[in-house]
Amino acid sequence: MARKVGIYTRISRDDEGESLGVARQQQDCERLTDLRSWQAVKVYEDNDVSAFKRNVVREDFELMLKDLRAGLIDGIVAYDLDRLARQPRDLERLIEIFDERPRLEFATVTNDINLGTPDGRTMARIMVAFANKSSHDSSRRIRRKHFELAQQGKDSGGPAPYGWRKNDRTKVDPEAAAAIREAQREILAGVRIGTIRTRWQEQGLGNPRAGTKRMAHHHVEHILTNPRLVGYRTYHGEILYGEDGRPIPGNWEPINTVEEWEAVCAAVAERKQKQPGRSLARKYLLSGIARCGLCKSKIRGQTNPRWSPGSKAAKFTYRCSVVNGGCGKVGRVGEPIDRLIAQLVLEEQRERAAVTRVPMEQQWPGEAELADVEHDIAQLVEAERAKEISVATLLQLLPGKERARDELKLKRARFYKEQKQAEAKEDAADLSVEDFFSLPIERQQEIVLHSLSAVIIHPAGRGRRKFDPSLIEPVWH
Ligand SMILES: [Zn+2]
Incomplete structure (x- = not known):
């Protein structure tokens, strides 16, 4: 019987090619799997995270280690060693499993390395160590340039994100914006991202690049929760805040109000918490009911x-x-x-x-309180700049205020999420x-x-x- 292997693909946040890249990686891995007469039984796909950042958990990578250990798969095929393990720590964890289960298979498209042999392991360790270093160097350089642009609220270059016009990233594409809003309403009504992805693929929505059919799950999720939708400038996926404590506004037209966008983000985050891993789509209405x-x-x-x-x-x-x-x-x-x-x-x-x-369109009652806290923060920052208080004092007072602000924002997101969910349900x-x-x-x-x-x-x-x-x-x- 053919050995069952898992295919691992990953795209990092800095790649602009996104879904294209993953599709390519997967195809090449499948070809290699065929060549070795193995059977690919599962695809692990980690996205929009950089393996180089220490603190991010790569969910599918973790799942793959678990499956390997449990014997659900007999090996791994990855595009290259970089994708699989940029951190020496990840590599060591993999090697550990190969020690426990000596007959495991291993192959990458770009290098000929076998983790099953001592030589292969030495080679892998050296390669990962080098990759780790160069990643530090290049990311520092690129980071500075991007950061400067971002701080000025300037849009980064490249193809327009879905939702904006192809020839002018600052102007909304009305058709795409309507598709995004509709999908967001569906998310609030309990529809899974996977379902929207399937529908978008059928209708040719969501992907501005012609000729590619496949869209990654994370790609659709990103389109629907991107801070850009409300005109927030991001840097490496994080919203950038200006010196006044407010998000730096970008120089493009927004698609969502802050309330709409926060509600969608909260709904997506909540779903993730409830259903870690992938749940199989239920095909029939009353399955499980x-x-x-x-x-x-x-x-x-x-x-x-x-x-x-x-x-x-x-x-x-x-x-x-x-x-x-x-x-x-x-x-x-x-x-x-x-x-x-x-x-x-x-x-x-x-x-x-x-x-x-239920009467809808109620405003969140904490708006004034939030405005107060934000005002306090701005004043504190201003006072420090005017040398009325010391940095030490500022840093003593600021964290408490920031915590209060974040909690209020979370409450607001929940409030609008529940309101919008109730609306969506009423439609039934x-x-x-x-x-x-x-x-x-x-x-x-x-x-x-x-x-x-x-x-x-x-x-x-x-x-x-x-x-x-x-x-x-x-x-x-
Ligand atoms: Zn029965």
């Missing part, structure tokens, strides 16, 4: 192998599965159940919305069943879970062919 009427275990949708486009067979069924610990005795054609549940849920939400429309009340089914699946599920905690599917007697709604029992909150 439906339960078996006999054994009460969770039921998932299953594609019917006899179905083909144009055939009369059911497309999928909800089936109690022995593999997942169920009794295996209940199964039912899926589509009529989905339709029934959608009707019931939408009806219930329409009724509820008629009674309890006006949906027709057709509208409902045209939404992304996780949005549909979100709407269902808003009303129901489960759907119990009771067994139908033998030979009964017709769909009987009374055997489908929704469990309301």
Whole structure:
């Protein structure tokens, strides 16, 4: 049997080519995997982080080490050693695993190094040590130039980011901006970034460079949460603050208000906390929501192998599965159940919305308090500059104020996020069943879970062919 290997790709924040680069790396790694007659079973992709910065955790890199250790993969293919381990520390951790599991495979596209042999390890250590040093040197040089430009609020060069005009990075591209705003509303309504990525790829949105189909997950996330959207100048992904403690404004047209943008960022961050790693997309509406009427275990949708486009067979069924610990005795054609549940849920939400429309567009009540704190900070900084207080005094007073400011901002982000989420949810009340089914699946599920905690599917007697709604029992909150 072919050895199962993982492919590792990484792009650093300083690369402008972004998704292009990752696609290239992956292709080359796949080719190499084929050459060695291995089987690529998983792609690990770390993005917008530089392995050279000590404090960033590379999530997929960590996951890959875990998978290697657990024996889920039998080796690694990476584009080059730099991508994989720019820090000697990372390399040593890898070597440790190769020690524990001596038969592991290793290959990179650009160098011929085998971590399984003592010679290969020595070579790798030398290369990583050099890469580490040159990375220090070059990043220091480039950093200074970029920083100077950034401090003046000047835009960096290069191709226009998605959302702005190709020939003029300072002007908004209305069509792209509309697509961004729509996707942001979806994020607030619970849609996953992966779903938006798929849709954008189909519609040719999101990537201003022609000819590339694939877009990385992080690329889409970046487009939707980029501080540039509110006109904030960033430097290496961090918002730049001026001497007055305020973000340095860039010289381009913004797409979002600060409230909108903060709400989206908070929603994305929250999701990440809740679902570390990649969750598989649920394909069927009631997967994990439906339960078996006999054994009460969770039921998932299953594609019917006899179905083909144009055939009369059911497309999928909800089936109690022995593999997942169920009794295996209940199964039912899926589509009529989905339709029934959608009707019931939408009806219930329409009724509820008629009674309890929440007044929206409320302003966050802490705005004045935040303005005060920001004013205090500005005054302190000003006082130090005018030599009314010493730097030591300033630094004594500043951290407390800054903490207060950051906490307030976090509260504001949460406030608008919740408001916008509530708005997005309310929209469901006006949906027709057709509208409902045209939404992304996780949005549909979100709407269902808003009303129901489960759907119990009771067994139908033998030979009964017709769909009987009374055997489908929704469990309301
Ligand atoms: Zn069962």
